[in-house]
Amino acid sequence: MGNVKKKRFLKLSFIAGDGTGLNVIAHEIAHSWTGNLVTHFNFEHFWIKEAFTVFLERKIMGRIYGEPMRQFLAEGGWKDLKDSIEQYGEKNPLTKLHLDLTGLDPTDSFSKVPYEKGSTVIWYWDELYEDSELFDKFIRYFLSKWKFQSITLHNLFETILEFTRKEAPLDVYTKLLNMNTTAWFEEPGLPPYKPEWLKLGIRSRYKPIVEQVFRFTESQGRIYFNQQLFRDMYDWKEQRVETIETYHRIKNRWMFITGYLVGRELKLFC
Ligand SMILES: [Zn+2]
Structure with missing residues (x-):
């Protein structure tokens, strides 16, 4: 949690x-x-500090142990x-990010929601940027602007919005402008987006993801998903042969058009 005025010390034995x-x-x-340098205006905006902190915590863990x-x-x-x-129940207003605590005790709103739904927002923005160095720059800009x-x-x-307009490619700015802020911030329940673990796994060349990717693509025939996943798998050179073999094994489970379009991603047709 942290507090600017009080210093807190942890025993070294805290880390096993x-x-x-x-x-x-x-x-x-x-x-x-x-949280400390930049904090939330009141408990209705509590999620902001936890969202960034969880995001940064995981970024640090990623730097230590890998993506x-x-x-x-x-x-x-x-x-x-x-x-x-x-x-809580998916319609419960306490599962919103931006809360209305009129007449409520803030401690009743304390749950994983501000942490996890909140960090999904930051994760979403980071993915939208497709450039984590530029997104790091945004975080530094945000912290220095509001210190x-x-x-x-x-x-x-x-x-x-201000940073993205100035520093990021136009399409990132457009996507941000089109972000459904009502669904993200003002509605209860799960966020309107789930991070794409499979794609991330492929891009970070995480071997155990391969089997999951093939199982997933075999289990459904949505063109968009399968095209994207096979395109990313194709770019992973060490997995290319297995990817093409898998494609031939499973393509007849899909509709013809899906098989054709995915095959094109694998450069099988001109
Ligand atoms: Zn925290």
């Missing part, structure tokens, strides 16, 4: 020899910036989010 507990340390250190660890932790977080929303201040959702969204 195998690194268990390290993510908690990463989380609390990240709060020095997201698959970042995804693994995020996937665990998604499960916690689903459990939490199930407990020693407390902010609202409005301040945050204006800031990312």
Whole structure:
């Protein structure tokens, strides 16, 4: 949680020899910036500091243990989010990010939602950028713009729009402008987007993902998904032969057009 005025100390024994507990340390250190340097205006905007902090915590873990660890932790977080929303009920206003706490005790709103639904927003933006260095630059810009201040959702969204307009490609700005902010921030339940673990797994060359990708593409025939996944698999040179073999094995389960379009991604037809 953190607090600017009080210093808190942890015993060294908090981190076990195998690194268990390290993510908690990463989380609390990240709060020095997201939470302490820039904080939330009031508890209706509490999610902002936890969203960034969880995102940064996992980024740190990813730097230490590799990208698959970042995804693994995020996937665990998604499960916690689903459990939490199930407990509250998916229509419960306390599962919104931007809360209305009129007449309520803020402690009643405390759950995994601000952490996990919140960090999904940041994850979504990071993916929208398709350039994590540029997105890191946004985070630094955001922190320096609002240092020693407390902010609202409005301040945050204006800031990312402002930065993106100036620094990012036009299509990123357009996507951000078209973001369904009502669904993300003002509606209860799960966020309107789930991070794409499979694509991320392929891009980070995470071997155990291969089997999951093939199982998933075999299990459904949606053109868009299968095209994208096979295109990414094709770019993974060490997996290319197996990818093409798998394509020939499963293509007859799909509609002809799907097989044709996916085959084109694999450069099988001109
Ligand atoms: Zn925290």
